[in-house]
Amino acid sequence: MATTATTTTTPFEFPWEYSFPPFFTRQTNLTTHHAQLTKWSDLILAYCRHYRIFKLSLSAAIPSSTTTTTTTTTTTTAGATTSSPPGGTTATSGVGQAQTEELFHNRRLNRRLSLADAREVIDAMRRNGRAEYVGGKDGGDLVWVYWRTPEEWAALVEKWVDDTGQKGVVMTLYELTEGDGTKGTDFHGLDVELLLKALHVLAKRGKAQVFGQDDSQGVKFF
Amino acid sequence: MFLKHLDLTTALRPAYLPDEALLFVQDNVGLYEGKYKLPNQQNGQVYLTSHRICYVDKEEPRKHSVALDLRDVDRYEFYAGFLKSSPKVTLVPKPLKKSSLYTRASAISSPNSARGHASSPGYADGPYRSSPEPALVANATWVCTICSFSNAVPSNFDPTTANLHTPLPPCLACGIKPTLAHVLKAAISNATSRPPAPASPVPSTNSIRSSFPTEGSHAPTPPLISSGTASIPDPSSDSTSRFQCPRCTFLNHPSLLSCEICGASLLSQNSAQLRGQGGSIRTESPGPVRNQSRGLDTAESIKVSFRGGGEKIFYERLKGSMIQRKWLLQGAPPVPKSARTIDENGAVVRSPLGEGTGRKKGVGIAGLEQRGLDIRKNNEVMIGSAFEDLDALMASAKEIVALAERFARQGNGGSGAAASEANTVLAESASQLGLVTTxxxxxxxxxxxxxxxxxxxxxxxxxxxxxxxxxxxxxxxxxxxxxxxxxxxxxxxxxxxxxxxxxxxxxxxxxxxxxxxxxxxxxxxxxxxxSDRTDETTIKSIRSWLADLREFPPDKEVPWNWHRFGRGVTARDAAERFGWSIGVAEEELEMAEERGILCREEGIEGLKFWENFLDPGAATRKPRRKVLAEPERILKALEETGFL
CATH class of the missing domain: 1.10.10.10 (Winged helix-like DNA-binding domain superfamily/Winged helix DNA-binding domain)
Structure with missing residues (x-):
């Protein structure tokens, strides 16, 4: 589900709290819980930024919804094939799943965050504008993880357009994300849907206009 | 000194003497000395015990609490209160020793006051001591129930060993044999009023008078009356007054030592003056406050003013304890042990005390058997004599209780050690809880x-x-x-x-x-x-414990960095560590979690608590920063001054 364009060579370095067992248990103390949520959202954002994950599948990250410990162990063995998760491989959706599983499941500690707790983290991130369920309002499996918000992406695109003097130019979305011209920019390899969201932000400000249908969409910058 | 300083327990109650029993408590009382209020003892609680009257001040309990030994009380009077004046109980101290050698004239009341107990209705028909003539005359008398003649208790009569078989002489006047209980009562009441005497099984032939003057602090006072031959007339008293016999009310000549009619001992002291004072001091409640400069050792009467009621019960109980005179029990002669056996007729035979010759000194198994036999026999006698009569039982209550305890312990010996330990603890705590509040x-x-x-x-x-x-x-x-x-x-x-x-x-x-x-x-x-154990101290001890866990490696390999995180602790661990019960440990840990000191981890192994590394706002990080900051500050200071 997550798409990355650039290859990442270095594995993600987890923060210290990832190896702190209580990190995986929902805290009852309000202030502690708040700190825990902040730490989790920071971790998710940093992780997704590292692997350039834009959409997170909760069911993939937390398989079998972790209702019982027995299923947990089975999925652990199933996922053991990708025991060196980050790797230097080009990110495909399959690798992304293996990677995101590692995010909520510390295999070394044998501790994992439950789906309900993960959703709570996502909710906290949504309140901060750092996440959004794909499609629906709440619930659902796919989550936008805004390690950059659409506004930030829009600003990035706008700056690139300014810098390269492409005002008034018509481009296809494919050109923007996969074209040679954008290589080396952050939004190279950006998820098309997310790019559209960013471009809509620009359109609202009157800086761009999106036209076309489906996979042949284009944009004109003003 | 009549009023003494009072030691208080941690709970600000009087510290009790051995065998002392609490009888009554009343709050909202004040103390008077003579006519005057004692300025520092105006609002407190009064504790009536079997031995003392204790006043515990409400404001400054440690400083102003006083006690008054019932032993020193000569008489007590009751004043029901009038208009604004609160009900009061007046306690008249025994005169100082000096006055004891004065007259015994005009003692209309309190015939036995010199011997430490006051007149009381319950005692009026009780036996009095016979005249303490120097000869071997028993100093206890019993009053015949038939003809009211007062007979002397036989000198060989020992209340601790008397049983049904003890021969009792009939009444000298009517020839009717008294009941054992009757004589026993007389003997006990005599024994209890006897000052501490050297352990002697036979009632001491010392007269009460002889030992009396040495009882108090005025040791140098010569025992003037001990010889029983002379008494110094009190110059201050009315010489014409006659001495009324406490028993038959015959007015004897003051110089006589025993009643001319009935032979009762005539002992008195100058209570007349004191009583005169006591009668006149009933003033209204807002009475004058006593001048502080006066010493406490004046023999003024003490009044307990009951502003919150309760005076009647206090008075009744005081009466009771003055009659019982339990403070004398402490000084009572110890029970002679293994010195008496039962002869063939079943009568108790007393072998002389303090000698080792009469006793067979067995060795080996035979000796042990002999000893066991002796002890059993002794117990038999004790129990036999004790249960014959309720009064006798009361007389030997102490021994019987001790015996029962010993039996209980022997009984426990057979069962498991743990059970016996629990029972001992229970028994001990029960006995220590003698002063129960009811x-x-x-x-x-x-x-x-x-x-x-x-x-x-x-x-x-x-x-x-x-x-x-x-x-x-x-x-x-x-x-x-x-x-x-x-x-x-x-x-x-x-x-x-x-x-x-x-x-x-x-x-x-x-x-x-x-x-x-x-x-x-x-x-x-x-x-x-x-109350000195607060949440803070608990948290402190929990944290130092968790810090220790970071220092020492855990029992088994752990996948996390224990140098940094230590390990999780369960309520069970905490209970073991601090000696708490599991429930308490759970609550304490949750309290620490509530305060942000701990965080939780729910896993297969149950609920574990960790030091809270999640929340930087909680106290965990602050002290660390301080610790780090300290050397840095020093370094900075050194750099500034040019040392580095």
Missing amino acids: KDIVGGSSSERLYLSELARNLAEFLTDDARGVLRKAGGVINFVDLWAMFNRARGGVELVSPNDFEKAARMWEPLKLPVRLRTFKSGVMVVQS
């Missing part, structure tokens, strides 16, 4: 509140008693329900406290500033702990 020892209008406050103090003492260490054994925290059970069990099944009263009493600890407090956890569990 509903009937408090009185007055505010009896419910007073009862609760007394119960609260009683509980606090129970908890803080070092010998028992109730709190210490439970790790400083004890479940309230457990305490209730323990306390009621220690009371031995009588005068049990209802849970309702128990809780109310516990709630009074804090207003009474007692060293224990009741704490309610957020789950509603109530525990009792000493």
Whole structure:
């Protein structure tokens, strides 16, 4: 589900709290819980930024919804094939799943965050504008993880357009994300849907206009 | 000194003497000395015990509490109160020793006052001592129930060994044999009023008078009356007054030592003056305050003013304890042991005391058997004599209790060690809880509140008693329900406290500033702990414990960095570590979590608590930064001054 364009060579370095067992248990103390949520959202954002994950599948990250410990162990063995998760491989959706599983499941500690707790983290991130369920309002499996918000992406695109003097130019979305011209920019390899969201932000400000249908969409910058 | 300083327990109650029993408590009382109010003793509680009257001040209990030995009380009077004047009980001290050699003239009341007990209706027909002639005359008398003639108790009569077989001489006047109980009573009342004497099985032939002057602090005073031949007439008293016999009311000549008619001993002191004072000092309640400069050792009467009621019960109980005179028991001659056996006729034969020759010194098994036999025989005699009569039982209560305890211990020896240990603890705690607060020892209008406050103090003492260490054994925290059970069990099944009263009493600890407090956890569990143990100290000890866990490697390999995180602890671990019960440990850990010191981890192994590394706002990081900052600051300072 997550798409990355650039290859990442270095594995993600987890923060210290990832190896702190209580990190995986929902805290009852309000202030502690708040700190825990902040730490989790920071971790998710940093992780997704590292692997350039834009959409997170909760069911993939937390398989079998972790209702019982027995299923947990089975999925652990199933996922053991990708025991060196980050790797230097080009990110495909399959690798992304293996990677995101590692995010909520510390295999070394044998501790994992439950789906309900993960959703709570996502909710906290949504309140901060750092996440959004794909499609629906709440619930659902796919989550936008805004390690950059659409506004930030829009600003990035706008700056690139300014810098390269492409005002008034018509481009296809494919050109923007996969074209040679954008290589080396952050939004190279950006998820098309997310790019559209960013471009809509620009359109609202009157800086761009999106036209076309489906996979042949284009944009004109003003 | 009539009023003495009073030692208080941790719960600000009087520290009791051995065998002392609490009889009555009343709050809202004040003290007078003579006509004058004592300025520092105007609002407090009065504790009537079998030995003393204790006043515990409300404002400054440690400073202004005083006690008064009933032993020193000559007479006591009751004043019912009039208009604004509160009811009072006046306590007239025994005269100083100097005055004891004065007259015995005009003693219309209190015939036995010199011997330390006051006149009381209950005692009026009781036996009095016969004339203490220097010869071997028994100093106890019994009054014949038939003809009211007072006979002397035979000199060889020993109340501790007397039984049905003891031969009793008939009445000298009518020839009717007295009952054993009757003579025993007479002998006991005589024995109890006897000053401490060297251990001698036969009632001492020393007259009471002879030992009396040495009883007090005025040792140099010569025992003037001991010879029984002369008495110095009091120059200050009315020489024409005659001495009334306390028994037959015949007016004898003052110089006579025994009544001319009935032969009763004539002992007196100059109570007339004192009584005169006592009668005139009934002033209104807002009386003058005593001048502080005067010493306490003046022989002025002390008045206890009952502003909150309760004076009647106090007076009744005081009367009772003055009759019982339990303070004398302490000085009573010890029970002769293994010195008496039963002869063929079943009569108790006393072998001379203090000699080792009469006893066979057996060796080996035969010796042990002989000893066992002796002990059994002795017990037999003791029990036999004790249960013959209720009075006799009362007389030998101490021995019987000791015997029963020994039997109980022997009984325990057979069963498991753990059970016996528990039983001993229980038995000990029961005996230590002698001073129980019951509903009937408090009185007055505010009896419910007073009862609760007394119960609260009683509980606090129970908890803080070092010998028992109730709190210490439970790790400083004890479940309230457990305490209730323990306390009621220690009371031995009588005068049990209802849970309702128990809780109310516990709630009074804090207003009474007692060293224990009741704490309610957020789950509603109530525990009792000493008041110096706060959440902060608990947290401190938990944290130092967790810090230790970071220092020492865990038992088994752990996948996390234990140098940094230590390990998780369960409530069980905490209970073991601090000696708490599991429930208390859970609550304490949750309290620490609530404060952000700990965080939780729920896993297959159950709920574990960790030091809170998640929340940087919690105290975990702050001290570290401080520790780090300190060397940095020093370095900076060194750099600034140019040393580096």
